[in-house]
Amino acid sequence: MSMLQVSIYRYNPETDSAPYMQEYQVDTQGRDLMVLNILEMLKAEDTTLAYRRSCREGVCGSDGMNMNGKNGLACITSLSDVVKNNKLVLRPLPGLPVVRDLAVDMGLFYKQYERIQPYLQNDEPAPAIERLQSPEERDKLDGLYECILCACCSTSCPSFWWNPDKFVGPAGLLQSYRFLADSRDTATQARLAELQDPFSVFRCRGIMNCVAVCPKGLNPTRAIGKIRDMLLANAT
Amino acid sequence: MVTNITNLGRSGLSDWLIQRVSAVILALYTLFIVAYLLFNPGLDYYTWSGLFAQTWMRIFSLLAFISLAAHAWIGLWTVTTDYMKSTGVRVGTQLVIILAIFVFLVWGILVLWGA
Secondary structure, eight states: EEEEEEEEEEETTTTTTTTTEEEEEEEEETOOHHHHHHHHHHHHOOOOOOOOSSSSSSSSSSOOOEEETEEEEEEGGBHHHOBBBBEEEOOOTTTTOOOTTTTOOHHHHHHHHHOOOOOOOSSSSSOOOOOOOHHHHTTTTTTTOOOOOOOGGGOOOOHHOOOOTTTTHHHHHHHHHHHHTTTTTOOOOHHHHOOOTTTTTTTTOOOOOOHHHHHTOOOOHHHHHHHHHHHHHHHO | OOSSSSSSEEEEHHHHHHHHHHHHHHHHHHHHHHHHHOOOOOOOOOHHHHHHHHHHHHHHHHHHHHHHHHEEEHHHHHHHHOOOOHHHHHHHHHHHHHHHHHHHHHHHEEEEEEE
16 A cells, blocks of 8 residues: 555666666655655666766755656655645656666756856955845845756756757856856846847747746746847847 | 848847837738728728828838738747757748748738729
8 A cells, every 4th residue: 555656767877778667666665755756766776777867855956756657856856845736757867868767968067057157257456255135136146146057947947958058047047147147246237238139048938937947035036027128128 | 149131120229119010010911901890880892992092091001011011030040049050941941031021021012002
């Protein structure tokens, strides 16, 4: 009765010609465990199972995966949140190449993150102590800086699936706005100039899958809207 | 920055703005035509051609046709760049679409001023 049916995407490019789904049964003893707990229990039995994990408390962003069709962090997603009819289906994040089982190649995701120059740029002489912000200026960064780059949002975005080499994606754009909104950053014009093409920002079609899956409750769609407002204000 | 030469305005921002403005124009034109048909139940040819003989209606219609052409190109261009990964197929489809839009636009202008 408490045996949970778990179906996991398996693929080892060195030995498998094609990916397949492997079925497992897990005795949860009626406990509402986290999905990561289930993977740890299975890993103890089957050491060939590959996935990423680190902090197991939703801070590192390593264990992003697709659980019963929805992206999220396995470590902070409880079984009661995702399991339906006693069945749990685990797949790697969609849209990125699979390295092995649930581990994906995040190269494209990081490339887009790198493109938006995710660091503070300031061409004024550095003050003796630090660059000050008013509490109001600092408030603008709330809801932006908390991103842990787990890639749950970008890999749930159809626009990113079709053009991962051209569309920055929700995670990258949230971080882009984090620096556009920063009162200490002086590269605003250069940043905006890099984003006005038809793909980088404007491939966002407002599907809002990113908002629906973000494990930190952030809103990339709103940030993208703010970038559009800045581009519009700048160019009209 | 991603370079592209087949989208309407060469800039994502101008495409985005044109798409929204043309949508408003098309919505107004559609509402006007629907309302006109509802308020003229026994519409005959002379009333209908009389409407299109007026300069303001021709300007409004031409504005709507141009908006439709721009709106269709931006939308379909986006679809082709999302789903057609082979350059030959994509550029070929884009050429067919732009040719069709051009033909419909010129045809529409001829209908508008030919009556």
